[in-house]
Each structure stands twice: as C-alpha cells, then as structure tokens.
Amino acid sequence: MQQNTLHIALVGNPNSGKTSLFNGLTGLNQKVGNFPGVTVDKKTGATTLSSGEAQVIDLPGSYSLYPRRLDEWVSYKVLLNQDHGIKADVVVVVADASNLKRNLLFCSQLIDLKQPVVMALTMLDLAEKKGIRVDVAALERELGIPVVAVNPRKNKGLPQLKKAIEQTAQGLYQPPAYDFVDVKALAGDAITDVQKLFPQISNYTAVHYLINHESFLLNDGTQQQIEDIETKHKFNHTRIQAEEILQRYQRINHIMTRTVSEPDPLRQSLITEKIDNVLLHRVWGYVILLAVLYLTFQSLFWLASYPMDWIDAGTANFSGWLEQQLPDNNWTDLLINGLIAGLGGIIIFVPQIAIMFGLIAILEDTGYMARISFLTDRIMRKVGLNGKSVMPMISGFACAIPAVMSARNIENRKERLLTILITPLMSCTARLPVYVILISLVIPDQKVLGFMNLQGLVMLGLYLLGFVMALVVSYVAKWFIKIKEKSFFVLELPTYHAPRWGNVLQSMWEKSKIFVLQAGRVILVISLVLWLLSSFGPGGRMEKVEAQYEQALAQPGADTATLDIEYANQKLANSYIGIVGHAIEPAIRPLGYDWKIGIALITSFAAREVFVGTMATLYSVEDDGEENLPLQEKMHAATRADGSPVYTIGTGVSLMLFYVFAMQCMSTLAIVRRETKSWKWPVIQVIYMTALAYLFGLLAYSVL
Incomplete structure (x- = not known):
C-alpha cells in the first residue's frame, strides 16, 4: 500500500534564507500560485526523502505568531491548523544564525504549539564573519528539537536536514514535555x-x-x-x-x-552606525536617496532598452516573415496583427519587470531598502501611506505593472490599497512616446532663462504633475476607504552586506513568470478583441468601402500604394472601433479632439504607446518606428472640417494632460484586478483617473 505523502511547511522570519532553502530542497520541482482567497504567493514543491517523495510548502515570512500582515495571517492559520487546504506534518523553522535572538522568538512559539518542529540554522558563514559562534549541539539541547546547520546555496546540510525531518515525522523526536514559557x-x-x-x-x-x-x-x-x-x-x-x-x-x-x-x-554595530550617520542624515540622507533613486531609474531605462528593442525587432521581423509566407486573408491578419502582436505586447514588458524586481532585490539585500522606507515614512504618512509606499511609486515611473505587484510588501491593507490605486498616476515609460511627439508638435524648441530647454521643462513638469496628483488623490481617498486596521511602522534596520545574487535572479524569474502566466492571458484576450473591432464593421459599410477600392484600382494609372493606404484608413473609419470613434467625438470635442484622436484614445487602452502607431495609420504615414518626423508633419498639417488646425497649443497640452492622468493601460488593470481580487478597484481607478484626465484636458483647452 502506498504511503501518504509527507507535507513539510517551511516557516521563518523574512530574509532568513527560507527561499534559498526551499529552492535547495525542491530544485525545479516548484509551482507558484496564490493561497485561496488572498493575493499571497503560494510556493509548493517536491523533494525526495529516503521514504519517498514529500511536498514542501514555503509559507510567507513571519516575525511571530501574532500576525499583522495579510501574508502573516496565511502562515498563522496553517500553523494553527485552521486552513482547510494545508496540513503540515512537520514544521521546519528557518533561523538566521547571524540574527539568532530575533529568530528564536518565533521558533519558541512554534515549539509551544507542540507540533513536530525542526530548526534549519542558516547563514552560519555570515555569522562567522561577524565573529558570532553558535554551538549547534548545545542549542539543540536547550530547545529540545533537532537543529541542523545548512547552507542551501552550497548544498551543505540538506541530507542531514532531510533525515531529521523524516525522524521527526516518524516520532523519533517528540515535542518538549515542558513549555518554553509557562503560559x-x-x-x-x-x-x-x-x-x-x-x-x-x-x-x-x-x-x-x-x-x-x-x-x-x-x-x-x-x-x-x-x-x-x-x-x-x-x-x-x-x-x-x-x-x-x-x-x-x-x-x-x-x-x-x-x-x-x-x-x-x-x-x-560600529560600521553600520557610521554608514547610517550619513545615509539617514536629516539633509544628506534625502540627497543620497534622490541620487540612488535616480540611478535606479536610469539603470532601468538603460538596461531594459536593449532586450526590449530586441524583442520589438524580433516580433516585427517574425511578423514580416510570416506575412510573406502565408496567404493574404483574415486568418493571417488575425495571427499577425492579433495573436503575435498581443504576445509581443506581453513579452516586451518582461525585461522591465525582471530588471525592476532585480534592482529592488539588490536594494533589499544590501539593507538600503529599509532606510528608504524610514526616510520617507513621515512624508507618506501625511497622505495616508507609509514609508514602504515609496518604492512602488518610484517603480511606477518605469512600469505600473511591477510597481503594483511590489506593493505586496506593505502590511497594512488600507495603505497597500491606496498605493495600488495611485501608482498608475506615475508617468511610466509607455507614456514617453506620446509626450515626445506631442511636445515636439506644439511646444517651441527654445531656451528659458538662457540655459534651460522649454521642451525639457514641460517633460519634467508632466512627470512631477503625476507624482503630486498621486499624493493628493491618496490624501482624499484615505477618508473614503473604510478599512479599520491599525498601522504600525515597525522597521528593523538590518546590517549592510553584499546582495545574494541567487536571490536576486530568483526574484526576477518568479515575478516575470507570474506576469506572463497571470496578467498575460488577460492582455492577450483584450488584444484579440481590439483586433476584431478594428478589422470588421457593419456589412453595408465595409462592402461600400470595398467597392470604392476596387473601382479606384480599375482606373488607368491608379497609384496602388496610395490607394492601399486610403483603403486601410477607410476600413478603419468604418470598422466598429471607427464607428465608436465618431460616436464619442461629441464627448471629446470640448477637449479639442476629433474622431481620429478618439480612435487613438480607444486603441491606446491596450497600451499607451499605441497612440503613436494609431496616429501613423490614421494619417497615412508608414511609421518604421525609427523616425517620427513624417508623422509630425502630417499631424501638424491636419485640419478640421472648417479648415482650422487640429493640433493647436490647446489641443496638444490638453492631450498631454489627458495621458498624464488617464488609465490607458489594460495590463495595469489586469494586475490591479489580480492583486485586489476584485473588479471593484480597477473600475474605481478607471472612473477617477478618466475624470481627472477629462477635467484637466478641458481646463487646458479652455484656457489655451
């Protein structure tokens, strides 16, 4: 008869080496999901013992058995046998030898639950560098449970740990008869x-x-x-x-x-204190913080640009090759402009996500992330947030998707929700192409005060405006979100040390995989829907466009290339999405927009940067992605029915402000839906951000 599978729960303080041990025990036999009902990573994996295969679950990090954060509640319920889906036969508590006193609090509480417990003692090498010596045998006698020294990154101690787990499961080690504390x-x-x-x-x-x-x-x-x-x-x-x-x-x-x-x-503590005297200084601390964030921000742009360009070029080349190989029909169009374009829109975000989480992991591992939260807590708390909100907001300047995901580190539910709600107001890289083309179109290239470029100042102003409005929205929203949960900003300032590159790479891999597998499915579906809406229209309209195209082609000396472009434009204008563009024109006309801009607003909901490609199609310009000048000339020459120019200073600024505030990114909505487990908050985001975008766009057009 087959034996029941042994279930092992890994628990421990955050940053105690638990993830490294989990990876060492399970290798590639891992699955990542979510605990039922909550957006907390659930990592499970298989490991081999002498008695057969065992299942390992990596529970979220906890400091004690008194939970405050959502992820701590998940671990708590499993350890107290209050989770229907998970029953731990053996609990392995991971303890950092370099911070043993802090780790022993949680361990002692687990011992008093009288469940089978084994301690895995990690980071002995780091402890030795600090001059700390641990007598493992004596510690085992004092605690009354098996204690095994391990170094997962070097595969040391894992066989001994597995043996201790088996012996504990078989009852060879019994829980201590006396309580650690006489409660x-x-x-x-x-x-x-x-x-x-x-x-x-x-x-x-x-x-x-x-x-x-x-x-x-x-x-x-x-x-x-x-x-x-x-x-x-x-x-x-x-x-x-x-x-x-x-x-x-x-x-x-x-x-x-x-x-x-x-x-x-x-x-x-002398070295750490000397560093903190500089990094946490009342003045220089903030100067250094801005420099670190600037370097992080610039590194993200620089590092991510190369793989993103390769992905973009690879997708374009592959699409072009397929277009030459396959027959010209709707199925080919669906494959190239629907499926492959949708997949490209998913994969192109992966470098930003991976690099951003890699950089965050480095800041966390070195110990500086805790200092960032400490420095910014006072400012953030005034608007309903706390110090841990600053990194998701800064991350939002690169991409809102990893930024929203990184808000998981905020324990308080209200502060985490507020951070998620305002993060999309940060001007991400996808807005950059929109800003560039509109600024170059309506803002003169001239100097201010003799040395500052006006176009550059406008660009900086757009970024700052999004950040300031995020703080304002948070301040207002904190009065309406009725989550009553005490906020404790208890923060341990760890000692400084070099980052563990294995942890950095593991974080990059896991977050990228979650995005591709979870949010990617939603993005792909909406991309296909947008293709359908822009490729088809009412039969009578499309047949009329087709007949006019065929008639024009039959004329002697017809310019086929020009007719093809005009045909594509007419098809788009008479497609379902083109009809919607004409339908919403009365609503957007007060902002200075025509129906073509209306279509761009709709199509760029897939991704903000789609605005430029949509404009290129609408204005019959072949945009090769390398030069925007022909498109700028066409947009500059565009006129309304009465002959007045479309892109005045009023329209241009109105459109820039609209893109600063509008939620024009379905992938961000998909991530917010995933993180909040509800469509309520993404809908609220769309409503309040669209209202802000419309109001500021209307004010700008009315004034200018």
Missing part, C-alpha cells in the same frame, strides 16, 4: 476551560484560541463559548501577549548566553 501561569483558568472544548490542543494553542478565535474555523456555538470564557475570566489579550513576549526573551537571553558567543555589540 498557564498567565491565564490558567481560561486555558483550562478552552482545553475542555478542545482536549487535544496545547496550553499555548489555547491562548491563541482565546485571542484569535474569530478568525478560526469554528461554528457559532463554539465561538460564543470561547467569548463566554474570555468574559468569565476577564482575559486580557494585550496583557497576556506582552507578558508572554517578555518571558520568552528572558528565556532566550539565557539560551543565548549558553549557546552563542558574540563579539562586543558596540564594536559589531
């Missing part, structure tokens, strides 16, 4: 009454039933019974938690003196 002395009567309802649970587990039973899988009758016990014994959550933590650290201090030798703490 029964803190609330004995209440604990006894809870254990009458659940005879199998430990003393410490009973404490958590008293504190968090509202979030447990219990029926209404049981919930009321626990409430009655709390009332009867006047159970005080805050007091019990504080006293328990205090007693745990007293015991941990005793264990540390018996098992760990450390250098002088003052000498250990």
Whole structure:
C-alpha cells in the first residue's frame, strides 16, 4: 500500500534564507500560485526523502505568531491548523544564525504549539564573519528539537536536514514535555476551560484560541463559548501577549548566553552606525536617496532598452516573415496583427519587470531598502501611506505593472490599497512616446532663462504633475476607504552586506513568470478583441468601402500604394472601433479632439504607446518606428472640417494632460484586478483617473 505523502511547511522570519532553502530542497520541482482567497504567493514543491517523495510548502515570512500582515495571517492559520487546504506534518523553522535572538522568538512559539518542529540554522558563514559562534549541539539541547546547520546555496546540510525531518515525522523526536514559557501561569483558568472544548490542543494553542478565535474555523456555538470564557475570566489579550513576549526573551537571553558567543555589540554595530550617520542624515540622507533613486531609474531605462528593442525587432521581423509566407486573408491578419502582436505586447514588458524586481532585490539585500522606507515614512504618512509606499511609486515611473505587484510588501491593507490605486498616476515609460511627439508638435524648441530647454521643462513638469496628483488623490481617498486596521511602522534596520545574487535572479524569474502566466492571458484576450473591432464593421459599410477600392484600382494609372493606404484608413473609419470613434467625438470635442484622436484614445487602452502607431495609420504615414518626423508633419498639417488646425497649443497640452492622468493601460488593470481580487478597484481607478484626465484636458483647452 502506498504511503501518504509527507507535507513539510517551511516557516521563518523574512530574509532568513527560507527561499534559498526551499529552492535547495525542491530544485525545479516548484509551482507558484496564490493561497485561496488572498493575493499571497503560494510556493509548493517536491523533494525526495529516503521514504519517498514529500511536498514542501514555503509559507510567507513571519516575525511571530501574532500576525499583522495579510501574508502573516496565511502562515498563522496553517500553523494553527485552521486552513482547510494545508496540513503540515512537520514544521521546519528557518533561523538566521547571524540574527539568532530575533529568530528564536518565533521558533519558541512554534515549539509551544507542540507540533513536530525542526530548526534549519542558516547563514552560519555570515555569522562567522561577524565573529558570532553558535554551538549547534548545545542549542539543540536547550530547545529540545533537532537543529541542523545548512547552507542551501552550497548544498551543505540538506541530507542531514532531510533525515531529521523524516525522524521527526516518524516520532523519533517528540515535542518538549515542558513549555518554553509557562503560559498557564498567565491565564490558567481560561486555558483550562478552552482545553475542555478542545482536549487535544496545547496550553499555548489555547491562548491563541482565546485571542484569535474569530478568525478560526469554528461554528457559532463554539465561538460564543470561547467569548463566554474570555468574559468569565476577564482575559486580557494585550496583557497576556506582552507578558508572554517578555518571558520568552528572558528565556532566550539565557539560551543565548549558553549557546552563542558574540563579539562586543558596540564594536559589531560600529560600521553600520557610521554608514547610517550619513545615509539617514536629516539633509544628506534625502540627497543620497534622490541620487540612488535616480540611478535606479536610469539603470532601468538603460538596461531594459536593449532586450526590449530586441524583442520589438524580433516580433516585427517574425511578423514580416510570416506575412510573406502565408496567404493574404483574415486568418493571417488575425495571427499577425492579433495573436503575435498581443504576445509581443506581453513579452516586451518582461525585461522591465525582471530588471525592476532585480534592482529592488539588490536594494533589499544590501539593507538600503529599509532606510528608504524610514526616510520617507513621515512624508507618506501625511497622505495616508507609509514609508514602504515609496518604492512602488518610484517603480511606477518605469512600469505600473511591477510597481503594483511590489506593493505586496506593505502590511497594512488600507495603505497597500491606496498605493495600488495611485501608482498608475506615475508617468511610466509607455507614456514617453506620446509626450515626445506631442511636445515636439506644439511646444517651441527654445531656451528659458538662457540655459534651460522649454521642451525639457514641460517633460519634467508632466512627470512631477503625476507624482503630486498621486499624493493628493491618496490624501482624499484615505477618508473614503473604510478599512479599520491599525498601522504600525515597525522597521528593523538590518546590517549592510553584499546582495545574494541567487536571490536576486530568483526574484526576477518568479515575478516575470507570474506576469506572463497571470496578467498575460488577460492582455492577450483584450488584444484579440481590439483586433476584431478594428478589422470588421457593419456589412453595408465595409462592402461600400470595398467597392470604392476596387473601382479606384480599375482606373488607368491608379497609384496602388496610395490607394492601399486610403483603403486601410477607410476600413478603419468604418470598422466598429471607427464607428465608436465618431460616436464619442461629441464627448471629446470640448477637449479639442476629433474622431481620429478618439480612435487613438480607444486603441491606446491596450497600451499607451499605441497612440503613436494609431496616429501613423490614421494619417497615412508608414511609421518604421525609427523616425517620427513624417508623422509630425502630417499631424501638424491636419485640419478640421472648417479648415482650422487640429493640433493647436490647446489641443496638444490638453492631450498631454489627458495621458498624464488617464488609465490607458489594460495590463495595469489586469494586475490591479489580480492583486485586489476584485473588479471593484480597477473600475474605481478607471472612473477617477478618466475624470481627472477629462477635467484637466478641458481646463487646458479652455484656457489655451
């Protein structure tokens, strides 16, 4: 008979080496998804033990068994056996040897749950560099659980860890008979009454039933019974938690003196303090922060431009080759301009996503990310955010997609939601082609104060306007989002050290894969829908266009190339999306836009940069992607029915402001939908951003 699969849960503090251990145990046998009902990464994988295959689940990082963040609640419910889908047979707690005291708090709490626990002690090499020596055998005796030293990156200690896991699962290692902390002395009567309802649970587990039973899988009758016990014994959550933590650290201090030798703490922190005296300076700290963000921003542009250009050129060449090989029909058009164009629109974002998350991982690994959050917290908190909101916002200048995804690091749900809602107001790289062509069209190339270029100042102003409006929107929205959750900005400033390049590459790979597999499907579907709407129209209209084209071709000396361009324009004007463009023209005319701009607004919903390509088609210009001058001339010469120019200073500025504020990016909406698990917030984003875009566009056109 086949044995049941052993389920191993990996837990530990953030940045304790848990991900490296997970990768070392599972290799390529990994799956990444989400926990049911929440947008928290769920990583599972298979590993081989002597008794057969085992399943490993990498639970989100936690500092203690008192959860505050959404991802900590996920781990908490699994560890307290309150998750229907996950049952851990063995818990492997990953502890950083270089920060052992902090890690032992969580470990001691897990021990008191009386579940099978094994400690994997990581980063001993880093500890040794700091002059820290850990007596592993003594630590094992003090804790009463197996302790195994591992270095996953060098494949050291993994066989010993697997053996300890198996022996623990087989009952060769039993949980310690005595509690790490005597919680029964803190609330004995209440604990006894809870254990009458659940005879199998430990003393410490009973404490958590008293504190968090509202979030447990219990029926209404049981919930009321626990409430009655709390009332009867006047159970005080805050007091019990504080006293328990205090007693745990007293015991941990005793264990540390018996098992760990450390250098002088003052000498250990001296280097970090010297660096922090500069990086956290009241003045120079912000100057250095701006320089770091500028370099990060510029590095993203520089590094991502090469692979994005290769992808763009490769997609274009492949499409051109297919066009020559395949017959000229609707199926070919669907394949090239629908499917392949849609796939190209997905893949071209991957370099930005990968590089951005790589750069963020480097900032996190070196310890500087925590300093960024610390420096900006005071400013961000005034508008309803906190210090951890600044990196998603800065990331939004490159691309809103990875920026929205990186907001997961914000523990408070309200602050995380506010960050997601305002991040698309940052002017991303996709807006850049729109800004460039409109600025060159309506803003004169002249100097201001003798040395500053007016066009460059307008470009800078557009970027700053988006950032300022994001802060304003956050300040207003914080009064309307009724999520009552206390915000604690508790931040540990880690010591500085070199980034772990394996972690950086792993982060780049995982985030890119999530984007391609999750958001990519939505983008592809909408791309195909847009192709259908722009390629087909009502039968009578399209037949009339076809007849006129055939008649013109039959004329002697007909210019085939010119007729083909005119035919394509007429087809677009009479397609379903062209009809929509004419239909919305009355609504956008107050902004100074004609129906052609209306079509560009619709098509650029797929991606903002599509505006330029749409304009090129509409104005019968073959845009090779390398030179915009012919398109600029055509747009400059474009006139309305009364002969007045379309692109005046008023129309141009209005259109620039519209693109600063409008949510013209379906891929961002797809990511927001995925991150919030609801269409409510993407719809709110579309409404408020479109309203802002229309209002500022109207004001600009009316004034100018």
